[in-house]
Amino acid sequence: MTERMFSVNRTGAMERWGPPGGPASGSAECRAVRAATIATWRAALRHHRAVLRSAMVSFDARLAAWVEAGLITAEQAGRIEAFEHRARDATPRIPASQSRPTFLYAIGGLGGLAIAVGLVSIVAANWDAITPATKIGLDLGLVAALGLAVWHWDRRGHELAREIGIVVLYGLVLASIALIGQVYQLGGEAHEALLTWSVLTAVIMTRSRSGFAASIWLFGLQATWLAWAVWLADTHHAEMLALGTIYWAPLLCVGVGRLPAVRRARPGLAAALASIGWFELLLCATLGTFAFYADTAREPWLDAWPAVAISVVLTVAVATGLLESLPQRVLLVSCGVLAHVPLFISPGDLELVAAGSFIGLWLLVAWTAHVARDHGQLSLATAMIGLRIIAIYFEVFGSLLDTGLGLVVGGLLTLGIVWVWARKRRQFEQEFAGTGVGVPGPRGVA
């Protein structure tokens, strides 16, 4: 019965719900035992204080702390400790023959790295002396060997090796295209090389499972997209149209990342798509708010309208068909509006409008994160708002900075915002803790 005196609530705190055991409370014997035990555990606590300070709270020290706080008796602490020691001793140990020889791995890795660097140095020093046929032959052989290895690792279920192999293969294919261009000097363009790279690696990159490989792939695809937008701008003198197409990339990322089939089959890819897509949409919208400072309304935006029309259709389709929460929908539409409209209409020198739209955007981000119980993004959003408010002060009352009063008020404003921000953060933390947040849940905008 005494073993069931305490239960752990959802926040991890011990709650007392049954009668205590051990010697009768209040007796001299009890007090003596208790004092001696507390002294012992206090010594243990002192012993572990350094560990506690660095947040490496050992189990023994926690037991000592609980005894000292009167949450459990010394007898119970001893039994818990004995149980844990027995459990640890009973855990089957990995035989030396089967354990991972970390030191050997490290030495082996260093040796492999030295060999690789040496080989690269030898090739680089003799690059001009190596015949083109040898270069191309070795390169194709390397790509084929790595491809074979990736296929082998995929069949054997060696996930880490497969993921690393796929990423290396992705880079190697680009290097091979560059090598072919260097050897034959046929005058290809960078955007053509990037497109060839993206096409040749599309299938193998869909086989990766990790978010890291997915992120690398997405950056490669977006670099290709950007190169073609530059080509469109340069070759067809369609700068505005090209600029408009850049917004499609993050929109597509968010949309594809929300597709149920992608989320089911490739959760790592879906997460990378959503994270990168939302980050870039917010970046576009944030930069869009700064357009109110400049006179951009006179630019020939008419050329960009076809691209903008497609962006509008995509935004509506993603918001209505793929996003589930109202805040995310509102945020997506707001990103689209702020990334485009200020550029079209701004006559310049609208500091307060710029600040207001910026703060409005990040309030939406905060709302989205709050609804999704995403503490990290909520903190980021509130920090952005606070920084922008300080920036407004310096913009609007910049001339006062010449006076001591202006600096004093600016400093007080900064301190006030930091105080409000810290207070709201604590409030949100308590709020989230009260609703069981801490377990993985739906993310704010990612």
Place this chain on the structure above:
Amino acid sequence: MTARWTLIGVLVPVLGLAALVGRAEYATRHAAKFTIPIQGFDPRDLLHGQYLNYQYRLRWVGPHTCGDPDHPDPVPHPTRGCCVCLTRSGADGFDPFARQMTCDSPGAGCEAIVRADTMVPPLRYFVPEDSAAGLEAALRNHDAAVEVNEAPGQGLAVGALLLDRRPWRDVVP
């Protein structure tokens, strides 16, 4: 099924790269080849960093109009859709005739039509660092030329650097 898609995924880049090599090899073998004499872009500063800065010493024929009689220009203009028509002056393709023309002209009699922007100086040829000093001295005492091929898209693929019609490595120790 999964393994099959992975196999396809690794085969596509391997076969694709092989196809690129094959296409480049075919284009190089079947393209018109010329050897064009060159001279330093700045005779006082032949080598700049890791590169030889050079310009073609073309054997111009016809007016320097790039197909535009109202705007004669001895240097082909890279932004006006200007091309250079190359025609052999001998069987070995050395020192071909060059004629300015617009890129959309039919180009009758031309063995290669090359965009002017690929021929406008300064042009650069990579030189290994350990051979730079020897090559710089050799360039002042020997006639230099480069082997070129017509490349897809009215381009020009630059091949070997020659000194006295021999590969430069045979001349520079």
